Amino acid sequence: MHLHLVDRYRAGTSIAHRLDPRVKILLVLTYILGLTLAPPGAWVSYAAFFGLALAAAAFSGLGLTFAVRRSYVAIPFILAAAALPFTVPGPTVLTLPVLGWAVSGPGLVRFVSIAVRTWLAVQAAVLLTATTTFPDLLWALGALKVPSALVSVVGLMYRYLFLAGDEALRMMRARQARAAALPGARRPPVWWRGQVAGRMIGSLFLRAIERSERVYGAMLARGYDGQSRSLIHFQMSARDWAALGAGLLLAAGCLGLQGVA
Amino acid sequence: MMTAPAPLHIPDGFLSPAVAALGWMLAIIFVSLGIRHTGRQLGDRMIPMMGVLAAFIFAAQAVNFPVAAGTSGHMIGAALAAIVLGPWASLLVLTVVVGTQALLFQDGGLIALGSNIVNMGALAAFSGYAAYRAVVRLAGDHRAARLGGAFAAAWVSVEAGAIATSIELALSGTTDINLALPAMASVHALIGIGEGLLTAGALTILMASRPEVLLHAEHAPGRRQAVFALGGLALVLFLALAAPLASVSPDGLMAVARDQGFDGVTRALWSGPAANYLMPGVDDPAWSTIAAVAIGSLVVFGVAIGVGRLSRRSRATG
Numbered sequence: 001m002h003l004h005l006v007d008r009y010r011a012g013t014s015i016a017h018r019l020d021p022r023v024k025i026l027l028v029l030t031y032i033l034g035l036t037l038a039p040p041g042a043w044v045s046y047a048a049f050f051g052l053a054l055a056a057a058a059f060s061g062l063g064l065t066f067a068v069r070r071s072y073v074a075i076p077f078i079l080a081a082a083a084l085p086f087t088v089p090g091p092t093v094l095t096l097p098v099l100g101w102a103v104s105g106p107g108l109v110r111f112v113s114i115a116v117r118t119w120l121a122v123q124a125a126v127l128l129t130a131t132t133t134f135p136d137l138l139w140a141l142g143a144l145k146v147p148s149a150l151v152s153v154v155g156l157m158y159r160y161l162f163l164a165g166d167e168a169l170r171m172m173r174a175r176q177a178r179a180a181a182l183p184g185a186r187r188p189p190v191w192w193r194g195q196v197a198g199r200m201i202g203s204l205f206l207r208a209i210e211r212s213e214r215v216y217g218a219m220l221a222r223g224y225d226g227q228s229r230s231l232i233h234f235q236m237s238a239r240d241w242a243a244l245g246a247g248l249l250l251a252a253g254c255l256g257l258q259g260v261a
Numbered sequence: 262m263m264t265a266p267a268p269l270h271i272p273d274g275f276l277s278p279a280v281a282a283l284g285w286m287l288a289i290i291f292v293s294l295g296i297r298h299t300g301r302q303l304g305d306r307m308i309p310m311m312g313v314l315a316a317f318i319f320a321a322q323a324v325n326f327p328v329a330a331g332t333s334g335h336m337i338g339a340a341l342a343a344i345v346l347g348p349w350a351s352l353l354v355l356t357v358v359v360g361t362q363a364l365l366f367q368d369g370g371l372i373a374l375g376s377n378i379v380n381m382g383a384l385a386a387f388s389g390y391a392a393y394r395a396v397v398r399l400a401g402d403h404r405a406a407r408l409g410g411a412f413a414a415a416w417v418s419v420e421a422g423a424i425a426t427s428i429e430l431a432l433s434g435t436t437d438i439n440l441a442l443p444a445m446a447s448v449h450a451l452i453g454i455g456e457g458l459l460t461a462g463a464l465t466i467l468m469a470s471r472p473e474v475l476l477h478a479e480h481a482p483g484r485r486q487a488v489f490a491l492g493g494l495a496l497v498l499f500l501a502l503a504a505p506l507a508s509v510s511p512d513g514l515m516a517v518a519r520d521q522g523f524d525g526v527t528r529a530l531w532s533g534p535a536a537n538y539l540m541p542g543v544d545d546p547a548w549s550t551i552a553a554v555a556i557g558s559l560v561v562f563g564v565a566i567g568v569g570r571l572s573r574r575s576r577a578t579g
Contacts, residue, residue: 008365032273032372036281073367074272080436081275087437114435117274118370125273125367134365149296149308153357156312157319161361164313164320172324190328191458197326198462201336204324205345205463206471208317209310216309226305 008129014061016131020240021140027247028128032121034251038258040113046120048254053123060131067123067130074122084111134158139232152228156215164208171200269426270362271377273370277433284376284429291383291490292356298349298483311350315357318342326459334455339385339422340393340415341460345467345474347481348390355382379494380425387491389418390478396562400569404468407475409565411464412457416561419456420554423449428498438502439546446550450557502547 016024031052038045057064088107095102129137135155142151175196181187216224276284299307318338325333338358342351356378362368369377396410427445431438467474 036372077272083440114274118272121273122367152308153311157315160313160316164316168320168323193326194458195462197324198459199466200324201321202463202466208313212310212313216306
């Protein structure tokens with residue numbers, strides 16, 4: 001099942017939790033940008049970036065292994081790069097025992113580099129969502145000049161996300177309850193099953209459209225004038241500025257370390 | 262068709278800085294155009310409608326159906342959104358979905374988000390919309406043509422996203438185009454069939470109970486601009502593939518060339534006549550895949566239009 005609608009926020013009062021969400025977003029983006037700019041095989045930089053991730057995990061109070069444990073989500077995609085050790089030309093470092101495929105040195109370096117960068121980037125994003133509530137995150141995106149219409153749509157979507165997910169699950173439970181079959185009877189063909197699922201989606205869609213009309217009516221009834229307003233407001237404290245400065249310097253340092261080493 | 266989402270959400274670390282920057286640039290242009298067109302289309306209604314429908318896309322992706330041997334298919338939803346909402350509004354809905362998947366669920370990267378918005382938002386929405394409208398226009402506006410159009414739109418939108426993803430990965434030196442493009446295109450040709458069944462099934466319900474909902478998209482503002490944008494994106498991808506980086510990750514090949522003392526020869530080849538790269542022959546897997554996908558799209562279109570015409574004729578005579 002593709003429904004992984006679980007709120008990723010972990011309540012807490014750590015330093016990372018109390019940081020201005022704008023600072024957290026900027027630091028995570030800088031971190032991932034730094035990883036993107038680090039060339040393949042920059043092992044010293046990667047190690048330093050991993051150190052930064054561990055430090056951030058320590059500041060989050062969620063435990064050092066928290067982000068590592070949640071970083072499995074990117075694993076399936078790493079397959080997309082799995083052919084690199086065999087396709088990038090270069091000196092052969094080893095040959096696969098059974099298949100007899102030659103693994104090239106530069107290809108292996110590039111593949112491992114991509115895997116490490118992805119693994120580290122996911123950890124940073126995991127820590128961001130684990131220490132920041134979604135409304136705070138949205139406020140910060142708006143404050144960082146993401147178009148307000150987009151931010152409002154995301155906020156509204158978030159309110160109905162879990163409702164819509166539950167509706168889909170109820171509908172699937174109903175399908176299962178009614179889909180009786182005689183033992184040994186042939187299953188209906190795939191195209192028929194696909195059509196049934198499609199009709200379920202169609203009726204979910206109709207309910208969504210009708211709900212959006214009701215929601216719009218309710219918003220108008222409460223004085224909606226096209227503007228979204230929020231009570232959330234953060235002010236940059238001295239600590240926020242310090243964290244921002246230190247984070248940017250450290251990320252640049254991690255990137256530069258490879259040149260020094 | 263697998264339970265796991267097909268690998269289209271590119272994570273961070275897979276794209277080169279240049280490709281990621283290009284993706285963000287295009288995404289910003291498309292999203293700001295999308296906000297403008299959708300604001301004209303829906304007015305104050307835009308925010309609640311887009312929000313609830315984005316939540317719907319998440320929910321629809323949870324509805325699965327058993328395919329075979331323990332695997333199940335589920336919907337991606339771009340084509341359905343494009344058919345019902347029009348190109349720009351569905352681009353916005355999909356941008357919100359893809360952005361939330363990246364921000365909240367780490368499904369796809371943040372630096373890679375621009376490219377993901379282009380692949381799964383812009384390309385999928387525009388190609389799905391264009392395919393649906395083309396079939397309905399050529400086969401006549403009635404039930405069978407609409408269902409055929411929905412199937413074709415879903416298939417084309419899935420293939421377009423998959424091809425764009427593999428070209429971007431190859432440009433970044435993350436994968437070999439001659440492996441990635443055929444693999445992605447063939448896997449997604451199957452996923453596209455599932456998407457087509459689901460989209461057509463969803464459309465039968467919409468046509469039966471609320472046909473007026475389908476009228477939105479027919480008069481959506483910016484329709485022509487969406488088709489131009491689609492053409493532009495296709496041209497960019499074509500040029501990227503036709504550029505010298507097509508067959509192997511470039512720096513790797515250049516390095517080998519230097520090692521072997523072929524540098525001058527390769528340089529001459531790189532800067533040589535475009536024919537070298539535009540007509541690499543049938544045995545070049547990336548290009549033959551593109552040809553196969555183009556032929557496949559034509560077949561899907563042809564069948565959809567044919568079914569639409571035939572059913573209208575049989576209704577007229579019978």
